[in-house]
Amino acid sequence: MTETTNAPGNDAHRTPEPDxxxxxxxxxxxxxxxxYRAYHALPDLRGPDNFPTGALHGMVSMLTRLRAQxxxxxxxxxFDAPGRTFRDDLYPEYKANRASMPEPLAQQIKPIHEVVRLLGWPVLEVPGIEAxxxxxxxxxxxxxxxxxxxISTGDKDLAQLVDEQVVLINTMSNESLDIAGVQAKFGVPPGRIVDYLTLIGDTVDNVPGVEKVGPKxxxxxxxxxxxxxxxxxxxxxxxxxxxxNLRKALDWLPMGRELVTIRTDCDLAAHVAGWPGEDAMTALHFAEPDNAALLDFYARYGFKTLRRELEARMSATRQMFASADEPFAEGRGDPAQPAVGAGESAKVExxxxxxxxxxxLDHWLQRLQAAPLAALDTETDSLDPMHxxxxxxxxxxxxHEAAYVPLAHNYADAPDQLPLDEVLARLKPWLEDAAAGKIGQNVKYDTHVLANHGIHVRGWRHDTLLQSYVLEAHLTHSLEKLADRHLGRKGLSYEDICGKGAKQIPFAQVDVQTATTYSGxxxxxxxxxxxxxxxxxxxxxxxxxxxxxxxxQIELPTSEVLQRIERHGVLVDAAALARQSQQLAERMMALEQEAYEIAGQPFNLGSPKQIGEILFNRLGLPVQKKTASGAPSTDxxxxxKLAADYPLPARLLEHRSLSKLKGTYTDKLPLMINPNTGRVHTNYAQAVAVTGRLSSNDPxxxxxxxxxPEGRxxxxxxxxxxGHVIASADYSQIELRIMAHISExxxxxxxxxxxxxxxRATAAEVFGVALDQVRNEQRRYAKVINFGLIYGMxxxxxxxNLGIDQKAAKNYIDRYFDRFAGVKRYMDETRASAAERGYVETLFGRRIVLPEIQGGSGPRRAAAERQAINAPMQGTAADLIKLAMIAVQAEIDRSAKATRIVMQVHDELVFEVPEAEVDWVRTExxxxMAGVAQxxxxxxAEVGLGPNWDKAH
Structure with a gap:
């Protein structure tokens, strides 16, 4: 949040020096x-001479990611130093039940300390004092x-240190605990964590609490x-x-409290130069990584991937400094300028x-016309980009310097403002100038907004939303979060100035001075x-x-194509949907009557409680599983499972399916038709899925x-x-083709x-029969195996999926891997590489971070390993369809065709094609699409045509 300064006619606005x-x-x-987390998170990796390196890999990855974040x-x-501490003297049984450090981990302690220092981290290990x-x-x-x-930790004991100045982060679970977070997680504020731990005890450190007293x-x-x-x-x-039990423990509680209380007055003078004076922070200063020594370390312990990546970064850095005279306005940051520290979110004047x-306005327009790069932001009366x-x-x-042009603030006593239409007319030549470099946050939205006023913005060079998405797809990308994460800055939020819920005011009623600060x-x-x-x-x-x-080459041009797809929209037959809604309602009523007859009484088909009573109490069907409250589940x-043997569950499933279809599509889509265009205009969210896939919403x-049939x-x-037809073009078996390419x-x-x-070829190999002897059932099994394995099944x-026992399924998988050894090798290598690096990549270099693969629990880590196998294929498929969209739109523009892309759905592009251009679409x-990558x-890619989307398949 900053103060607003209205600077009258001075080109050299300067940011005031802080007090x-x-x-x-x-x-x-x-x-x-x-x-310990690194050791348990990774498999038993081995380097040269069979030296264990799993914890080493984990520590390097975790600390590198933490420093970047x-x-x-x-x-x-x-680190904890070996030997006794004061707690051992107070209570000889302290940590008595803790197993000794595993030998493979103990062997890695010395090199762990070495590599942490090489990465630039000051290392502290104080004898007699716990970490x-x-x-x-x-x-x-x-x-x-x-x-x-x-403080980065997974230890709940450190929550007692949290206050207005201190926060905890857990990079494994992406959890951040401030005062409110501690209260929410533990049910007590940080100042009561010591009392809380005294009562519940600490089994890891063998500190008894009150028997049978847990967190609640x-x-x-x-x-x-x-x-x-x-x-x-x-x-x-x-x-x-x-x-x-509390009364029995009263004599013990003072000792327990002393054992769980973290000391905050230790003498660190022998280990931190200048302690405890102001100069001590110099000793705790991040150093630059010792890259030369790191290269030697990585070679010594067999870190091939990390060594290659470091060599590439060093080469890139040399090139970057070789051209360091490129001005900031063209996008070059100052490589010597330190990054802002995490947790330093502060007001900036x-x-x-x-x-x-x-x-x-003319003064600012002259500056905009002369600038190589200018940031632009619109404030509007709606989040709907089309309206x-x-x-x-x-x-x-x-x-730290900006101008805001208020144009339609309409509260009482609002200052005089320049006329909107005339201002936009004066800005239009610059906005539509492709040579005038522009940057924004989610520029697709601003492009729509200005198009609503007849302005077709060109010259977008950068989008910080997409920059963040490419660098850190697994995190959030709002401007507020980005500023906090990368700049340590906190500005006004929309809720700060407009309020929340029913009391929220439209932006047009926000005070102009406040709006200037917010938008600026x-x-x-x-x-x-x-x-x-x-x-x-x-x-x-x-x-x-x-x-x-x-x-x-992918995200920026995709944003431009998506804006055009959204703008054009897709034509929807509202009358046809109304007929479908009526038919669905009739079928749902029939299903209700059938369900009542089977149950022997009427009941609410939307009530899980009533369904459970009918299925399990009245009809006596077998319970499959229970909810968290202990009731039989009806999910x-x-x-x-029940529908395979009993009629009522089958009716309930069909009713649910039709109800969802009716409520989500046949009833809702007609209401979403834009009255100005007669079309539906979806929004493609580009920065959501970590794999690069697009997300469609509203609708x-x-x-x-x-x-x-009802869905189709x-x-x-x-x-x-x-005078037009619908064309559908999609890639054939794209993920399997990518698997073939990657696995070789x-x-x-x-x-x-x-x-x-x-x-059919897979079935012939797995079942050991000739290609022309493969039965349809065998081909179906092979199809499930093919797609299942690329999803890590x-x-x-x-x-x-096949309705067979696990032993038979395992035999099929074993036979598959015998015949397709390259696929097995790809999966094994991908798991190991992902565990080492914490991410996987698509063929084009998109990085997909897998936080759980290095620190998740067993099931979460297993899920991350499955994702590691599939994500490169799913992500590459997403990249390919984006490249296809870009290539096809470019050719449409080049050849001045009237064909329009109207939808993108997974691996499919949907077109609205004039009848005169059908042959062009069918061939070109x-x-x-096939030519975007080798x-x-x-x-x-295959194309189908028809009067509607369904018939085009």
């Missing part, structure tokens, strides 16, 4: 917690001086009595077994001018973010594979069911206007190269 230095941020890592200036990685106490002392000392502290009881007692002392004082009146005269009208517009040419911040923060994000992308190779290629999985056109009929309502399996490569039915999943679109197998 005090910004607060220091100290990033502390609980190294002992990290190394929280780029603080000051930090320390704190928690070192962290506690550092945190309290820095916080007492007004600094911020971020402890939190309840502390809420009722205020503190542990209050609980002790009330012990005689606490009833039940818990109260009796800015110079924001409210433009209300033609003289000042939004402009309330105001802001511009920025550098960080948005524009200039975009430039500030660009300074941080773009250099990270720019240093990547411009050609595939690489993040720069993904950003410049879809249960009903599908969602990607989830219309196609496996039922919905597609009949998507029609072509008179000879059998799959040959099947696709020769144009054979790949499922195991024997259990295959058995469930498959050629263009794989080791041919890409094949």
């Amino acid at each position: 005090v230095a910004p607060p220091t941020t100290l990033l502390l890592v609980d190294g002992s917690s990290y190394l 929280f780029p603080a200036v000051h930090a320390a990685c704190v 928690d106490d070192v962290i506690g002392t550092l945190a309290r000392t820095v916080a007492a001086r007004g600094g911020k502290v971020v 009881t402890a939190a309840k007692w502390l809420a009722e009595h205020g503190s542990l002392d209050g609980v002790v004082a009330a012990a005689s009146g606490i009833k039940g077994v818990a109260g009796e 800015g110079s924001y001018e409210t433009v209300t005269t033609w003289e000042r 939004a009208r402009i309330v105001g517009i802001s511009f920025a040419l550098q960080a 911040e948005d524009s200039e923060m975009v430039l500030d973010l660009h300074r941080v994000l773009w250099p990270q992308i720019e240093q990547q190779p411009a050609a595939a594979p690489g993040l720069r290629y993904v950003y410049e 879809e999985e249960v009903l599908e 969602n056109l990607q989830n219309i069911p196609i496996r039922t 009929r919905v597609r009949e309502a998507f029609i072509a206007p008179e 399996d000879p059998g799959l490569l040959a099947a696709f190269a020769e144009g054979r039915d790949v499922h 195991g024997a259990f999943g295959l058995a469930s 679109v498959p050629r263009l 794989l080791k197998v041919p890409l094949l």
Whole structure:
């Protein structure tokens, strides 16, 4: 949040100097917690001479990602030192039941400390003092001086340190705990965590609590009595077994409290130079990674991938500095400027001018016309891009300085504003100038908004939303989150100025001065973010594979094509949908009557409780599983199992399916037709799925069911206007082709190269029969195996899908891997590589981060391993369809065709085609789609045509 300065007629607006230095941020890592998590998260990896390296890999990956995510200036990685501490003297049984460190992990401790230092982290290991106490002392000392502290740990004990200055983060679960977060998680505030831990005890450290008192009881007692002392004082009146156990533990509780209390006054003078004075922070300063030594370390321990990546980064950095004279306005960040520390989100004073005269508008327009890159942001009266009208517009040419032009604020006593239409007319030549470089956050929205006013913006160079998406797809990409994460800045939020819920006011009623600050911040923060994000992308190779290629050649042009698809919309037959709704309602009524007759009584088909009573109490059907409350479950999985043997669950499933279809599509789609265009205009969210797939919403056109006749009929309502047809073009078996390319399996490569039915070819191999002897049932099994394995399916999943026992399913999988050894090798190598790096990549270089693969629980890690196998294929397929969309649109423009892309659905493009251009689409679109990439197998795209979407298949 910043103050607004209206600067009258001065070109050299300067950001005021702050009155005090910004607060220091100290990033502390609980190294002992990290190394155990790294050891247990990864498989038993081995380097040269069979030396264990799993924990080493994990530590390097975790600390590298943490430093990138929280780029603080000051930090320390704190480890427990071997030997006794004061707690062992207080209580000889302290940690007595803890197993000794596994030998493979013990062997890695020394090299772990070495590589942590090489990565630039100050390392602390203080004899006689546990890591928690070192962290506690550092945190309290820095916080007492007004600094911020971020502690990365998975240890709940450290929650007692949280206050206004100190937060905990858990990178494994993406959890962040401030004061409110601690209260929400544990049911007590940070100041009561010691009392809470005293009551429940700590089994890991062998610190007894009150017998049979768990987290809920402890939190309840502390809420009722205020503190542990209050609980002790009330012990005689606490009833039940818990109260009796509390009274038994009264003599122990003081000792327990001392054992779980983290010390915050340790003497660190021998280990932190200058301690405890101000100069101590110099000793806790991040160093630059020692890249030369790291290369040697990686070679010594067999880190081939990390060594290659580091060599590539070093080469890219040399090239970047060789051309360091490129100006910032063209996108080059200052490589010598340190990143802002995590947790330093703070107010930044800015110079924001409210433009209300033609003289000042012309002044800013001259500056915009001369600038190589300008940020642009529109403020509107709606979030719907097709209907939004402009309330105001802001511009920025550098960080911390911006101008806001209010145009339609209409509250009482609102100042005079320049006329909207005339202002836009004066800005239009610059906005439509392709040579005038522009940048924004989610530029697709601003392009729509200005198109609503007859302006077709050109010259978009960058989009910070897409920069973030390419660099960190697994995180959120709102401007507020990006500014906090990368700049340490906090600005005004929409809710801050407009309110929430029923009391929220439209932007047009926001005070102009406040709007100037809000919009000005948005524009200039975009430039500030660009300074941080773009250099990270720019240093990547411009050609595939690489993040720069993904950003410049895939995401940016895709955004432009999507805007055009959304703008044109797709024609929908409202009358046909109304007829379908009526038919669905009639069938649903019939199903209700059938259900009543089977049940022997009427009941609410939408009530899980009543359904459960009918199925399991009245009809006595077997219970399949239970809900968390212990009631028999009636979810879809249960009903599908029961439907195989009983009629009522089958009726219920059909009723649910029709009800969803009616409510989501046949009733709703007609209401979403734009009255100005007669079409439906979906919104394609580009920065949502980590794999690169698009997400369609308002309405969602990607989830219309196609496996039922009723679902397919919905597609009949998507029609072509008179004189046109609908064309559907999609890739044939795209993910299997990508699997063949990536795995280089000879059998799959040959099947696709020769144009054979790949499922029939797979069946011939798995079942050991000649190709022409494969039965339809065998081909069906092979198809399930082919698609199941690329989604990481195991024997259990295959058995469930095919309705066979697990032993038979395992035999099929084993036979498949015997015949297609390349696929097995790809899967094994991909799991190991993903576990080492924490991510996988598409063929074009899109990076898909898998947080759970290095630190998740067993089931979560297994799910991440399955995702690691599939994500490169799904992500590559997403990249290919985007490249296809770009290539086809470019050819449509080049050859001045009237054909329009009207939808993108998974691996399919849907077109509205004039009858005169049918032959062109039939021949050129498959050629263009097949030509966007050269794989080791041919890409094949197929086109169907018809009067509506369904008939085009």
